Amino acid sequence: MNRSPDLDEDVAPPRACLVLHGLGGGPYEARPLIDALRQAGLTVEAPVYPGHTGPGPHMPRSTWPEWFEVARDAFDRLSARHGTVAVAGFSTGGTLALHLAAGRPVARLALLAPFLAVKHYWFLGPRLEVYLETVGRLLERIPRRAPTIADRAVRAEIRRELPFRSFNLHAARSAVELTRLVRAEVPRISTPTLVIQSSRDSVVDPAGARWLEGHLGTPAADRLLLWLERSDHLLALDVEREAVLAAVLDFFGVGRAAPGA
Numbered sequence: 001m002n003r004s005p006d007l008d009e010d011v012a013p014p015r016a017c018l019v020l021h022g023l024g025g026g027p028y029e030a031r032p033l034i035d036a037l038r039q040a041g042l043t044v045e046a047p048v049y050p051g052h053t054g055p056g057p058h059m060p061r062s063t064w065p066e067w068f069e070v071a072r073d074a075f076d077r078l079s080a081r082h083g084t085v086a087v088a089g090f091s092t093g094g095t096l097a098l099h100l101a102a103g104r105p106v107a108r109l110a111l112l113a114p115f116l117a118v119k120h121y122w123f124l125g126p127r128l129e130v131y132l133e134t135v136g137r138l139l140e141r142i143p144r145r146a147p148t149i150a151d152r153a154v155r156a157e158i159r160r161e162l163p164f165r166s167f168n169l170h171a172a173r174s175a176v177e178l179t180r181l182v183r184a185e186v187p188r189i190s191t192p193t194l195v196i197q198s199s200r201d202s203v204v205d206p207a208g209a210r211w212l213e214g215h216l217g218t219p220a221a222d223r224l225l226l227w228l229e230r231s232d233h234l235l236a237l238d239v240e241r242e243a244v245l246a247a248v249l250d251f252f253g254v255g256r257a258a259p260g261a
Contacts, residue, residue, distance in 0.1 A: 012084060012253075013084070013252055013253030013254050014042065014082075014084040014085055014086035014107040014108060014252055014253075014254075015042065015043065015082040015083060015084055015085075016042055016043040016044070016045070016078040016079075016081070016082040016084070016085045016086070017037050017042045017043070017044050017045075017078075017085065017086045017087065017088060017252070018044075018045050018046075018047075018071065018074055018075050018078055018085060018086070018087045018088070018097075018100075019033065019034055019037070019044060019045070019046040019087075019088045019089075019090075019093075020046075020047075020071055020087065020088070020089040020090065020093030020094070020096050020097055021046065021048070021049070021052075021090055021091075021093050022090045022091030022092050022093050022115070023091060023092040023115070023171060023172065023175050024052065024059055024144070024163075024164060024167055024168070024171070025052070025090075025091075025163075026048055026052060026054070026161075026163055027046035027047075027048065028158065028161050029090050029091075029234055029236065029237065030046065030088065030090055030093075030112070030236045031236070031237075032236050032237065032241055032245060033088060033112075033236045033244070033245055033248060034046055036245045036248075036249060037088075037248075037249070037252075037254075040249055040252075040254040040255060041254065042086075042252075042254060043078065043081070043082055045074045045077070045078055047070045047071065047074045048070075049062065049066065049067035049070050049071075050062045050066040050067065050070065051066065051067075051168070051171060052163060053163070054162075054163025054164055055163050055164070056163070056164055057164065057165045057166065058141055058164060058165070058166045058168070059141065059144075059163070059164040059166055059167055059168040059171065060168060061168055061170045061171060062168070062171050062174070063170075063171070063174040064092075064096070064174045064175060064177060064178040067092075067096060068096055068099060068100070068178075071096050071097075071100055072100060072104070075087065075100060075104055075106075076104075079104075079105070084107040085106065085107055086106065086107050086108040086109070086110070086252050087100060087101065087106050087108075087109055087110070088109075088110040088111075088112065088248060089109070089110070089111055089112070089114065090112040090113060090234075090235070090236065091112070091113050091114065091115045091203070091204060091233065092115045092175045092178070094111040094112060094113065094114030094115060095114060095115050095116065095175070095178050095179055095182050096178070097109055097111060097114075098111070098114070098182045098185065098186060098189060099178065099181065099182050099185065101189045101191045102182075102185040102188065102189055106191045107191075107192075108191065108192045108193070108194070108251060108252055108253075109191045109192065109193040109194065110193075110194045110196070110247075110248045110251060110252070111193065111194065111195045111196070111212075112196050112235045112236060112244065112248075113196070113197055113198065113201055113203070113204050113233055113234075113235055114195065114197075114204070114208060114209070114212070115175065115179060115203075115204045115208070116179050116182070116183065116204070116205070116208030116211060116212070117179065117204065117205040117207065117208055118176075118203070118204065118205060119201060119202055119203055119204055119205050119206075132169060132172055132173050132176060140168065140169065140170070141166040141167060141168050141169060142166065142167050142169065143165070143166055143167070144162065144164060144165055144166055144167050146159060147159055147162070147234060148201075148202050148203050148232040148233035148234055149231075149232055149233075149234045149237055149238050150200070150230060150231055150232045150238050150239050151237070151238050151239045154237050154238065158234070158237060183211075183215075186212065186215045186216055186217070187215055187216070187217050188217050189216060189217050189218065190217045190218050190219070190222075191218060191222075192218060192222035192223070192251075193212075193216060193218050193222070193223050193224075194223075194224045194225075194226065194247060194248065194251040195209050195212055195213070195223075195224070195225045195226070196226045196228065196235055196244055196247060196248075197209035197225070197226070197227060197228065198227070198228040198229070198230075198231040198232065198233070198235060198238075198240075199227060199228070199229055200228075200229065200230065200231065200232060201231075201232060201233050202232055202233060203232075203233040204233065209225060209227075210225075212225075213225055224247075224251060226243075226247050228240045228243070228244075
């Protein structure tokens with residue numbers, strides 16, 4: 001999957017794109033990608049999920065069906081207006097994008113660090129999902145960590161934009177519930193799919209990208225897996241962001257607008 005996909009050249013590129021952000025985040029997580037897609041001539045929608053509007057000290061409760069309803073409605077609007085619609089999803093937005101592709105005619109998928117499992121650290125013992133389902137039920141929230149970006153300057157800038165200073169564990173459990181559903185749906189998803197994953201991701205388990213490679217129903221000629229080596233989790237903002245933007249635009253069959261265009 002580390003190659004250019006042999007996509008059907010007779011199929012027109014998408015005219016619109018739905019961009020889905022991650023858990024506890026917002027469209028700012030993909031701002032450079034959103035800008036690049038618009039500059040390339042696509043109509044872009046990047047909705048904010050319920051429970052994510054901020055700003056505030058504490059992230060409120062929300063569930064994946066609430067997030068998905070917003071994503072599905074935005075896709076349907078774009079589809080009604082523009083016909084062919086691509087979807088780009090970051091982290092939990094990638095999980096939502098997969099669920100959307102299981103039930104809607106998504107033209108192409110770009111999954112940036114898709115969330116299928118939390119990164120496991122051996123010294124913590126059980127996986128974090130186990131803690132969420134046990135001791136995590138005794139807590140409503142935990143303090144939010146610094147943005148997971150290797151680029152220090154960008155990390156400091158994004159830290160000022162965080163919508164919340166805490167992370168809601170009820171919402172996190174709901175996101176894990178979504179991964180279980182999506183894993184069962186993945187084999188019947190045949191949408192042309194680009195997966196971009198960093199081996200240094202400190203949030204999601206990079207093994208999820210390899211799992212998708214082996215389980216997606218998408219024909220091999222329509223899949224592409226791009227590995228990054230220097231970025232952390234927020235791929236569209238980090239040190240390899242230019243490679244990320246170029247890969248997505250190329251996969252969608254659109255190019256950047258010329259300077260000054």
